[in-house]
Amino acid sequence: MKQRNNMLFAAALLSFSLTAAGQTAKKDSTLNRVVVVEKEYNPDIMDASKVNVLPKVQEPSVSKKEIEYNTAVMPFKSLDYVMKPITSNLDQAKASRGYARLGYGNNGNVDAKLNYLFNISKRDNLGVSASLDGMNATLKLPEIFETTYANSDWKSRYYRTNLDVDYQHKFDNMIFDAAVNLGTNNFNYHQFREIPDDIYTLVAIPQYTSKQHHSKFSIHAGISSFDKNLPLQFQAETNILSFKQSYSYKTSESIWRTKGDVYGFIGENQRVGVKAEMNSMFYSTDDFDVFDNYTSLELNPYYTYSDDSWKVRLGAHMDFSFGKGKTVQVAPDLEAQYLFANSYVAYAKIGGGRVLNDFRRFESLDPYAHLRQINDSYNQIDASLGLKANVGGGFWFDVFTGYSSVTDDLCFSVLDDYFSNIAKPSVSAMDTKHFYIGSNLKYAYKGVADFSLKGTYYSWESKEGIWMLMKPKFDIQFNTDVKVLPELTINAGYQYVARNSVRLYSLTEADPQNIKLNPVNNLSLGATYNLFKGVSIFARFNNVLNQDYQYSYSYPVQGINFLGGLSFQF
Numbered sequence: 001m002k003q004r005n006n007m008l009f010a011a012a013l014l015s016f017s018l019t020a021a022g023q024t025a026k027k028d029s030t031l032n033r034v035v036v037v038e039k040e041y042n043p044d045i046m047d048a049s050k051v052n053v054l055p056k057v058q059e060p061s062v063s064k065k066e067i068e069y070n071t072a073v074m075p076f077k078s079l080d081y082v083m084k085p086i087t088s089n090l091d092q093a094k095a096s097r098g099y100a101r102l103g104y105g106n107n108g109n110v111d112a113k114l115n116y117l118f119n120i121s122k123r124d125n126l127g128v129s130a131s132l133d134g135m136n137a138t139l140k141l142p143e144i145f146e147t148t149y150a151n152s153d154w155k156s157r158y159y160r161t162n163l164d165v166d167y168q169h170k171f172d173n174m175i176f177d178a179a180v181n182l183g184t185n186n187f188n189y190h191q192f193r194e195i196p197d198d199i200y201t202l203v204a205i206p207q208y209t210s211k212q213h214h215s216k217f218s219i220h221a222g223i224s225s226f227d228k229n230l231p232l233q234f235q236a237e238t239n240i241l242s243f244k245q246s247y248s249y250k251t252s253e254s255i256w257r258t259k260g261d262v263y264g265f266i267g268e269n270q271r272v273g274v275k276a277e278m279n280s281m282f283y284s285t286d287d288f289d290v291f292d293n294y295t296s297l298e299l300n301p302y303y304t305y306s307d308d309s310w311k312v313r314l315g316a317h318m319d320f321s322f323g324k325g326k327t328v329q330v331a332p333d334l335e336a337q338y339l340f341a342n343s344y345v346a347y348a349k350i351g352g353g354r355v356l357n358d359f360r361r362f363e364s365l366d367p368y369a370h371l372r373q374i375n376d377s378y379n380q381i382d383a384s385l386g387l388k389a390n391v392g393g394g395f396w397f398d399v400f401t402g403y404s405s406v407t408d409d410l411c412f413s414v415l416d417d418y419f420s421n422i423a424k425p426s427v428s429a430m431d432t433k434h435f436y437i438g439s440n441l442k443y444a445y446k447g448v449a450d451f452s453l454k455g456t457y458y459s460w461e462s463k464e465g466i467w468m469l470m471k472p473k474f475d476i477q478f479n480t481d482v483k484v485l486p487e488l489t490i491n492a493g494y495q496y497v498a499r500n501s502v503r504l505y506s507l508t509e510a511d512p513q514n515i516k517l518n519p520v521n522n523l524s525l526g527a528t529y530n531l532f533k534g535v536s537i538f539a540r541f542n543n544v545l546n547q548d549y550q551y552s553y554s555y556p557v558q559g560i561n562f563l564g565g566l567s568f569q570f
Contacts, residue, residue, distance in 0.1 A: 096534065096569045103538070103565025107558055108136030108157075111565065127166040134159030134186075139556045141190055142548070144415070148193035154556075158187040158367070173227030178220060185214040189248070189368060192415060192423035192554065210422050213246040214363060233273075236260040243359040248422060251285040251371055253359045269307050275300040279356060283373065291373045294323030298354060302333060311337040317353035325375045329354065332381070344389040352379040357410060362427060366412045366552045370424040375408040377429065394444040401437040411467035413502070413553055425553040433461040434471075449482045460500060468500040469515060470553060487530040494523050518549040539564040 097119075103111040111133045118126040136157040143150040166179040188210045222237025241255040256279070263273025277298045283291035302315030315333035331352025338346045355361075355377040362369050386400030408429035415423050438456030445451075455476040460468050479493045501516035526540035539562070546560045 098570040099568070100570070101565065101567040103563045105561060105563035106137075107561050108134075109558075109561055109563045110134055110159075111563060123170045125168045127164070127168075129162075129164040129166075131162045132159070135558065135561075137558055137561075139558065140548075142550060142554060142556055144192075144554045149191050154190040156188065156190070156555075158185070160185050173230060174223055174225045176221075176223050178222075179218075180220075181216070181218040183216040185212075185216075185363070185367065187212055187367065189422035189424060190555065191421055193421065209247050212248050214367075215242075215244045215246070216360065217242040232262055232264045234260070234262045241358075241360070243363075245359070245371055248424075249286065249371070251291075251359075252283065254282040255358060256280045256282075269305055271304045273302055275302070281358070292324050294321060294325070296321050296354065296356065296376065300333060300353075309339050311335070317351075319354045319378070321376075326378075329378055331379060341389075343391065344387065346387050347385070349382070349384045351382045354378055357408075357429070361410075365410065366425055366427070368423075368425055368552050368555055369412055369427045372427060374410075374427065374429040377409050378407045380405045380407060394446075396442050398440040400439070401435075403433075403435050405431075405433045407431050411470070413467050413469040415554060423554050425555075428467055430462050430464050430467045432468075432471075435459045447483075449480065451478075451480045453478050465500075466502050469502045469517065471500050472497050473500055474498045488527065490525075490527045492523075492525050496521055517553075518547070520549050520551070521545060521547040522549075534569040536567045537565070538567060 098116040099113070100115075101111065101113045103109075113129075113131045115127070115129045118128070120126055134157070136155075136159075139154050139156045141149050141152050141154050161184050163182045164179065165181075166177065168175060168177045189212060191210065218239060218241045220237060220239045222235070224235040225233045237259055239255075239257040241257065242252070243254075244250075244252040257277070259275070259277045261273060261275045263271050265271050275298075277300075278295065280293075280295045282293050285291050297320040299318045299320075300315055301318075302313060304314075305312040313333065313335040317331040317333050319329045319331075321327055321329075332350045333353070334350040336348050340346070357374055357376050359371050362371055382402070382404045384400060384402035386398060388396070388398035390396040409432040411428050411430050411432070412425050413428070414426050436456055436458045438454065440454040441452065443451045453476075455474070456472075457474050458472055460471050460473075462468055475495070475497045477493070477495045479491070481489060481491045483489045497520035499517050499519065501514055503514055522542070523544040524540065524542050525544055526538065528536055528538045530536045542561050542563075543558060544560055548556065548559075550556055
């Protein structure tokens with residue numbers, strides 16, 4: 001009877017979540033909540049990403065076998081080239097419930113983090129996480145259009161704070177979780193003036209402040225089953241997200257997001273289910289742009305089969321929009337993997353679907369971009385083919401190729417607002433196609449050293465080549481961790497990204513000029529030393545070659561910079 005009551009409760013809650021979403025929206029995978037499990041807390045020791053953001057394409061994801069691979073599909077991804085304060089690939093002692101880190105360096109670089117897991121009872125856990133990172137430095141502005149402020153000093157600042165609270169309760173056959181996230185970004189734009197100053201005496205031009213503030217709030221509630229004896233498994237969650245921009249422009253975005261997944265097993269190897277996700281978008285602004293409220297709905301019916309050799313997925317993405325954009329869009333959801341010779345996996349995938357272009361995504365891709373409402377991106381087809389294997393001796397590889405066609409693909413390139421006294425890169429939606437080919441190699445030696453090397457070549461097509469400026473042509477990454485002593489680990493990383501050049505028209509130049517950004521060329525070095533149990537010191541150097549390049553159009557990166565500090569486990 002108890003099990004029956006729990007099942008009825010779960011079904012009622014799932015029905016309520018999806019119905020409520022129909023009146024507005026769906027869950028948040030963008031909610032940065034802490035993962036809470038019933039064990040000692042293993043802290044996140046990744047570096048904060050500062051303001052190093054570069055639009056980039058990554059290869060499609062494939063499901064896992066015995067070998068660990070991570071190739072996600074996204075038109076863009078925030079990149080962080082700062083070295084980790086402690087090793088992540090080599091063996092580490094089991095962490096305690098609490099973790100704290102404090103680092104400081106030149107250019108006002110700061111990195112602080114505090115995590116703690118409270119085991120309230122055998123069924124209840126509470127996780128709390130707080131962080132602060134940022135910088136305050138004088139940087140040299142690049143030559144863009146030979147503007148008034150080219151080669152001048154810019155006092156750049158960017159600080160981010162974040163607070164996460166995550167609660168979890170375990171019932172007999174399901175888990176309830178709730179989370180709250182608060183975040184702020186405080187930064188400034190640099191000045192930009194391409195047109196003559198005297199034009200401002202002829203027309204009324206608003207003069208915007210250089211400072212900017214983004215505030216974010218998210219609340220989440222969800223349930224999920226874990227009892228395999230239930231006839232149907234389920235996951236359901238609902239989220240409310242708020243994003244507000246202040247000072248330069250005052251714009252706000254609210255999202256009610258609900259997501260659900262219900263599936264059942266057919267024997268031991270087969271599963272049939274359907275996922276549903278709904279987003280209701282609400283806007284308010286004093287900008288000149290027009291913002292429309294709208295709702296999007298995605299249905300993803302699917303069938304999966306898995307045995308010792310095969311993994312197969314057959315499904316479809318059916319996307320509906322109410323109030324904005326195309327009403328109905330359909331994309332495939334097909335995937336197959338085959339394991340042979342014990343360690344070789346051949347895989348193929350044909351996918352697609354909607355990518356929501358909300359303000360949180362804009363900020364994660366380019367924090368300086370002008371926030372505007374554009375159509376959601378839609379991946380009409382995303383096909384990939386590859387071979388991966390663990391060949392023994394600590395060596396594995398992944399070779400892959402793929403093709404993608406996206407309508408309303410996000411592109412970041414030229415400055416948007418010529419009639420302003422601040423520089424904001426433009427966000428535009430363009431239909432793009434691209435082909436890519438690459439490989440990923442990794443080698444681990446007896447728990448002492450880890451090496452990885454990845455290279456990808458891209459070929460892009462678009463009717464508007466101007467928007468291809470920030471798209472990568474070639475991307476190569478190298479990383480290594482070496483434990484030189486039981487207490488001492490050193491690490492190094494290198495990334496080189498070549499980008500497209502474009503013909504760009506200027507308000508002050510009669511003829512278009514060829515614009516080509518310097519490639520990302522970043523060498524990082526770091527080390528961690530364990531003083532005694534639970535206490536370590538770390539140091540890391542970024543942009544060791546002191547190269548001049550831009551992650552965001554017209555916004556320079558720091559030269560060689562340093563960060564050092566202490567980390568504690570308790």
